[in-house]
Amino acid sequence: MATIKVTDLRKEFVTDTSTVVAIENVSFEVGGHEFVSVVGPSGCGKSTLLNILSGIESATRGTVDITEGDRQAKLGYVFQSARLLPWRSVIDNLLFVQSTRGPQVRARCERYLDMVQLAHTARQYPGQLSGGMQQRVGIARAFSIEPDLLLMDEPFSHLDAITARSLRRELHAMWQETRKTVLFVTHDVSEAVELSTRIIMLARGGRLVADLPVELPFPRDPASDAVALARADLLRRFESLDLLAT
Amino acid sequence: MQTNLRPRRPAAPPSPGGDERAARRRAERRARWLWRIAGYVFFVGLWQFTSSFLVADFIVPPPAVILTEMWDIIASGQVWVHFGATLRTIAIGFAIAFVLGSATGLLMGRSRWWEAFLSDWVMATLTTPGLIFALVTAMIFGLGPTGPIVAVVVTSFSYVTVNVVEGVKAVPRDLTDMARSFGRGPAQILRHVYLPFLAPYFFTATRYGFSIAWKIATLAEVIVGTAGIGFMMRQQFQQFSMRGFLAWVLLFFAFALFLERVVLQRRMRHVLRWRPEVAR
Ligand SMILES: Nc1ncnc2c1ncn2[C@@H]1O[C@H](COP(=O)(O)OP(=O)(O)OP(=O)(O)O)[C@@H](O)[C@H]1O
Ligand SMILES: [Mg+2]
Secondary structure (H helix, E strand, C coil): CCEEEEEEEEEEEECCCCEEEEEEEEEEEEECCCEEEEECCCCCCHHHHHHHHHCCCCCCEEEEEEEECCEECCEEEECCCCCCCCCCCHHHHHHHCCCCCCHHHHHHHHHHHHHCCCHHHCCCCHHHCCHHHHHHHHHHHHHHCCCCEEEEECCCCCCCHHHHHHHHHHHHHHHHHHCCEEEEECCCHHHHHHHCCEEEEEECCCEEEEEEECCCCCCCCCCCHHHHHHHHHHHHHHHHHHHHHC | CCCCCCCCCCCCCCCCCHHHHHHHHHHHHHHHHHHHHHHHHHHHHHHHHHHHHHCCCCCCCCHHHHHHHHHHHHHHCHHHHHHHHHHHHHHHHHHHHHHHHHHHHHHHHHCHHHHHHHHHHHHHHHHCCHHHHHHHHHHHHCCCCHHHHHHHHHHHHHHHHHHHHHHHHHCCHHHHHHHHHCCCCHHHHHHHHHHHHHHHHHHHHHHHHHHHHHHHHHHHHHHHCCCCHHHHHHHHHHCCCHHHHHHHHHHHHHHHHHHHHHHHHHHHHHHCCCCCCCCC
């Protein structure tokens, strides 16, 4: 269970011709066993936020603090695209990100490959897999290091509905079982309602416009009234957001 | 319940199986070999024709004569002595050039400042004719093996550098970022992300660099060599023995071809086996 503390975060991308503000004055705290979805329209800075949290990008202003007890938290990142090393076999891609070696580490990697139903591809190269299969390997890779904090950037958006649903269940079960912290970017409002304990909404220009708890018991039946209501409410906010931005 | 989703006609017959594909591949390989042999027949025929009907035998001796001469060179053991000498020059020179060039390339590809510092100088050595380096090193080092080695280093170094710089700039940020976000250190990223990505660039560098190295090594040997293929060419030239001269040239050609076709391409196919178009 990691703790995230983001204070007055701002990120500008300066190019030769213009300055783009991707994140504007964002502050939030996530403590412990939470599943936080970040939703917002395309280009509102969701990926940028995760990149800053993971240390890939540096912030223009503000601070980010991610801790696990009194040490640095271990991060697992599922990217918007798979980002596998094409010259390493599937299993070697998982082994590449492990900080220790050994048979039990290997067995763990194989277990997570099995979770995404790709155990049979362990010896294949990423180029021999379909796009959706590669994405699943990316998911298994992030899980396989058993991180304190999982950063997920629209991990299921490239997958077919059935695979996506089974992985969503899998993710939910793992989150409940291991009490990890999850920060989950999506543009799919139903997905956010089904999985999260909390939803953060960003608007164009990277402003944080809403930070809503989702207080519905698990498991959440997407067809139930309560879930449908929450989804409708969120969708309404989402749409008004788009109106505000134009 | 009525449904609109009626089953469609059965799918088309399965695509050609492995056997058929393999057979097609074999046929293609056979055809390629046929064309290659046809090429040899044509050019050797042209040569035979030229020497029989167009010019005197001592200017362009017929292929059979050159072949016997080549055989004599091989049988006498001379071939090993002089190929050995030239190979040593190339191996030492190119190894140094490869290490220096890769390091310089990494530096220039990673840092704008180093690129600004070095790029014009690398360009200068790239565009300078090899003959100039052969002559300059001849004047500095005189007779012996050192001059040719230095000439090889200087000329092939820039080929390696230029290719590596290009490769380093093309390394996908996506992948290095991924590795960093999973806590991989610089050494691991260099070894498992940069180097595998750069492999094709290293091969291109080796191919060009090596062919340049061959040329410059023989050239330098023609000028200052005391042994080696170039040295033998000079001897034959001074005796105006077209026969001996061509025999050495062709031996050289055969050897370079062998190195390229058999050694380098095999290695490359092995290292790049992960690529879909290679792993067939
Ligand atoms: N490296 C970069 N250089 C310049 N601008 C960038 C860069 N990365 C992102 N941006 C800009 O920052 C803004 C936010 O981008 P980001 O990728 O975070 O959006 P997103 O919310 O993830 O969108 P999507 O849902 O489409 O993935 C965009 O306007 C984008 O153009
Ligand atoms: Mg994004």
